[in-house]
Amino acid sequence: MKQVAHLLAAALAPVLLTAQNLTLAKRGQPAAYTLVRSTNASPSQIYAAEEFQRFTEQMTGVKLPLITDDAPLPAQAILLGDTQYTATFLSNSADLAALGTDGFRIVTKPPHLLIIGSRERGTLYGVYEALERFGGCRWYTSWHSVIPQRDVFAVPAIDDSRKPAFAMREPFWFDMFDGDLAARNKVNGNAMRLADKHGGKNFRFGGGLFCHTFNPLCPPEEFFDTHPEYYSEINGKRVKDHTQLCLTNPDVLKIVTGRVLERIRKDPTARLFSVSQNDWHNFCTCPACKAIDDREESHAGTLINFVNQVAEAVEREFPGVWIETLAYQYTRKPPKTVRPRHNVVPRLCTIECDFSKSLDLSVFDQNRKFVEEIRGWSGMATQLFIWDYTTNFRTYTGPFPNVLALQGNVKFFRDNRVVGLFEQGAYQGRHGDFAELKAWLLAKWLWDPDLPAEPLLADFFNGYYGAAAPLVRRYFDEVHTFYGTSTNTPLRIFEDVKNPVIPDEFYARATALWQQAETAVKDAPAHAYNVRMGAFPVLFARLARLPPFEEKKVWVTSNPQQYDVPAEHRALATELLKRFSEAKNIRLSESHEAHENMLSKWRYLAGPLKFPANAGQPRATVEDTLLSLGNRGKWGDTVADPLAEDGSAMKLYNTHYEWCTTLPFSQVAFDPGKKYRIRMRVRVEKAPGKEGEAFWSGVYDTKNKKGCGGCDRKTSAVGEGYAWYDVAEWVPETAHYFWIGPGRFDKKNGTSAINALFIDKLELVRAD
Numbered sequence: 033m034k035q036v037a038h039l040l041a042a043a044l045a046p047v048l049l050t051a052q053n054l055t056l057a058k059r060g061q062p063a064a065y066t067l068v069r070s071t072n073a074s075p076s077q078i079y080a081a082e083e084f085q086r087f088t089e090q091m092t093g094v095k096l097p098l099i100t101d102d103a104p105l106p107a108q109a110i111l112l113g114d115t116q117y118t119a120t121f122l123s124n125s126a127d128l129a130a131l132g133t134d135g136f137r138i139v140t141k142p143p144h145l146l147i148i149g150s151r152e153r154g155t156l157y158g159v160y161e162a163l164e165r166f167g168g169c170r171w172y173t174s175w176h177s178v179i180p181q182r183d184v185f186a187v188p189a190i191d192d193s194r195k196p197a198f199a200m201r202e203p204f205w206f207d208m209f210d211g212d213l214a215a216r217n218k219v220n221g222n223a224m225r226l227a228d229k230h231g232g233k234n235f236r237f238g239g240g241l242f243c244h245t246f247n248p249l250c251p252p253e254e255f256f257d258t259h260p261e262y263y264s265e266i267n268g269k270r271v272k273d274h275t276q277l278c279l280t281n282p283d284v285l286k287i288v289t290g291r292v293l294e295r296i297r298k299d300p301t302a303r304l305f306s307v308s309q310n311d312w313h314n315f316c317t318c319p320a321c322k323a324i325d326d327r328e329e330s331h332a333g334t335l336i337n338f339v340n341q342v343a344e345a346v347e348r349e350f351p352g353v354w355i356e357t358l359a360y361q362y363t364r365k366p367p368k369t370v371r372p373r374h375n376v377v378p379r380l381c382t383i384e385c386d387f388s389k390s391l392d393l394s395v396f397d398q399n400r401k402f403v404e405e406i407r408g409w410s411g412m413a414t415q416l417f418i419w420d421y422t423t424n425f426r427t428y429t430g431p432f433p434n435v436l437a438l439q440g441n442v443k444f445f446r447d448n449r450v451v452g453l454f455e456q457g458a459y460q461g462r463h464g465d466f467a468e469l470k471a472w473l474l475a476k477w478l479w480d481p482d483l484p485a486e487p488l489l490a491d492f493f494n495g496y497y498g499a500a501a502p503l504v505r506r507y508f509d510e511v512h513t514f515y516g517t518s519t520n521t522p523l524r525i526f527e528d529v530k531n532p533v534i535p536d537e538f539y540a541r542a543t544a545l546w547q548q549a550e551t552a553v554k555d556a557p558a559h560a561y562n563v564r565m566g567a568f569p570v571l572f573a574r575l576a577r578l579p580p581f582e583e584k585k586v587w588v589t590s591n592p593q594q595y596d597v598p599a600e601h602r603a604l605a606t607e608l609l610k611r612f613s614e615a616k617n618i619r620l621s622e623s624h625e626a627h628e629n630m631l632s633k634w635r636y637l638a639g640p641l642k643f644p645a646n647a648g649q650p651r652a653t654v655e656d657t658l659l660s661l662g663n664r665g666k667w668g669d670t671v672a673d674p675l676a677e678d679g680s681a682m683k684l685y686n687t688h689y690e691w692c693t694t695l696p697f698s699q700v701a702f703d704p705g706k707k708y709r710i711r712m713r714v715r716v717e718k719a720p721g722k723e724g725e726a727f728w729s730g731v732y733d734t735k736n737k738k739g740c741g742g743c744d745r746k747t748s749a750v751g752e753g754y755a756w757y758d759v760a761e762w763v764p765e766t767a768h769y770f771w772i773g774p775g776r777f778d779k780k781n782g783t784s785a786i787n788a789l790f791i792d793k794l795e796l797v798r799a800d
């Protein structure tokens with residue numbers, strides 16, 4: 033979709049027109065101001081000038097000329113970055129250094145405007161700040177900006193310096209990876225597609241070492257067979273699968289240090305390299321590791337001890353490099369006496385926490401622990417990074433009302449001296465629950481956590497949903513009231529949308545609200561798209577909460593229509609698929625498999641149900657391949673059997689007497705309340721010279737826990753080949769199942785009277 037440009041008067045802070053104002057551009061008049069940049073400006077400073085020119089023209093129709101500072105100073109100039117004229121207007125040019133790489137100063141020196149900042153990103157960010165604050169420009173998503181139409185673009189008398197709260201700001205959400213969107217919202221994270229013109233990245237993870245790097249740095253495939261002692265000892269045994277490293281082994285330290293250095297040498301401009309545990313438990317419990325962890329009362333003891341030694345060696349060659357490590361799951365608790373070196377960056381992960389409200393306000397047990405632990409780390413580390421979680425990873429597109437926790441958490445991290453904040457969201461696709469709002473708010477708060485929520489929320493809702501904003505806002509406000517009301521209702525990152533914490537009756541109301549919202553913007557295509565995608569989570573949750581529709585395997589009904597997909601399932605699945613294909617790039621779950629399964633289920637529900645040929649007949653043959661088999665391979669298997677009518681049979685071994693072969697009636701389409709007869713075609717391979725039970729079978733009612741008929745035989749009562757046996761005549765229900773197992777053997781001696789039992793097929797017939 034193309035950018036939308038329209039008037040958004042209500043959301044803008046009014047700029048009072050006084051004599052102090054600099055009128056940068058006036059519609060219909062020639063350009064009075066000239067943009068000036070240094071002749072040796074950086075790519076991001078050149079881009080800053082182009083962006084200022086572009087958006088001023090979009091707002092007012094006036095294209096400001098753009099020159100370099102080898103020309104004479106124009107009568108009215110917008111000086112960008114450190115031009116040759118800039119210093120003459122400033123009493124203290126040392127201020128520039130204090131702004132760092134990302135800070136900026138906007139100052140009016142009538143008749144000139146100065147936007148001062150570093151060559152890295154500061155100048156560019158200052159330009160976006162001016163366009164946003166005084167022009168009212170908004171960049172909500174890669175497809176939806178609001179560039180107001182103005183008669184006058186003016187800047188009031190001002191001298192304002194700003195610096196970000198966090199050095200690394202990373203709202204890790206799919207759309208925010210867009211380089212222009214990220215830069216315009218002053219985001220500088222590792223994953224953003226930030227070109228040189230966007231100012232690049234502040235903290236780049238180098239050498240492919242981003243997280244969970246123990247295995248890549250010391251691969252078990254390479255070393256385990258010759259050196260099992262490099263890996264975790266668990267219950268006295270070294271393990272290869274899902275292992276960690278033995279962090280007290282001196283050879284492991286040598287290998288890891290060497291390989292980290294190798295990777296830094298190949299990628300020396302990156303700041304961060306991760307030496308961190310694999311993404312599972314299984315820490316080493318060998319006596320040497322255990323001694324340190326016991327002393328430190330945390331598994332972070334061996335970890336920090338190890339990472340410190342790597343970092344010390346790295347510092348000798350690369351003093352500017354930081355070694356990052358995870359304080360994650362079993363290493364989250366800070367060690368008692370070991371301290372991370374000044375070039376070690378612990379990164380704490382909030383994975384276990386409740387996100388219904390901010391970490392320090394939730395009474396959930398894991399949050400209290402986390403708060404205590406971060407305070408411990410904050411007191412001992414020179415710099416701290418946080419890996420925070422801001423979406424539902426099970427279903428990105430299910431409602432996940434965590435917006436009210438975001439700001440408190442960002443403030444809490446800032447107050448605990450965190451310098452880098454990684455906010456993991458729905459990173460594989462668009463339109464997760466309020467995805468675009470969350471990414472935009474995070475960008476704002478990572479820069480300044482104290483920006484009040486309310487004007488920001490109103491700004492986004494009005495700009496992004498247009499006339500539907502009040503309706504969407506009503507939905508938003510109410511959906512945020514359900515979680516976190518007690519310790520029993522935490523909002524966690526693998527939340528199931530079926531959880532009744534959000535009641536069904538709310539979804540009924542929510543459906544009506546979103547329908548009204550869609551009507552409100554039906555003539556505004558850009559807003560209509562945003563609203564349709566905004567409603568996706570409600571449709572998604574409603575379908576997930578309907579009773580599951582199961583495909584029947586066996587048809588013995590005279591009325592197949594009663595087993596068609598119910599109308600509500602079909603309508604919701606159809607609507608979800610329609611929006612899915614309209615949007616492109618929607619991702620339903622972090623798991624690829626879950627994403628694909630949901631889609632194929634929706635396609636099944638939305639499509640016409642294909643009734644099998646015998647669907648209208650009250651009689652069916654059930655081949656052995658349709659039966660369920662417990663413990664396949666151990667209790668039995670499907671085999672070729674020339675004696676079976678279709679050449680295939682289920683063979684049950686004589687090693688057990690379990691009811692291992694079943695047909696649940698939840699998988700059978702039958703006429704409710706009518707009587708049926710079930711019989712089976714089986715053969716017994718007898719054990720020569722033995723006498724005893726050949727098989728047993730029946731129908732079991734799981735609801736009332738009782739049998740409904742059955743059939744068993746002694747070996748003396750069966751012949752050599754296949755024969756039909758009647759099992760039951762009864763009125764089936766979905767809670768019933770047919771079962772068969774091999775004859776019971778003498779458990780003490782483990783002997784059976786048969787060698788094997790073969791099932792060719794069942795027959796199910798209506799009996800009245």
Ligand SMILES: [Zn+2]
Nearest residue numbers: 278316318321
């Ligand atoms: Zn060990």
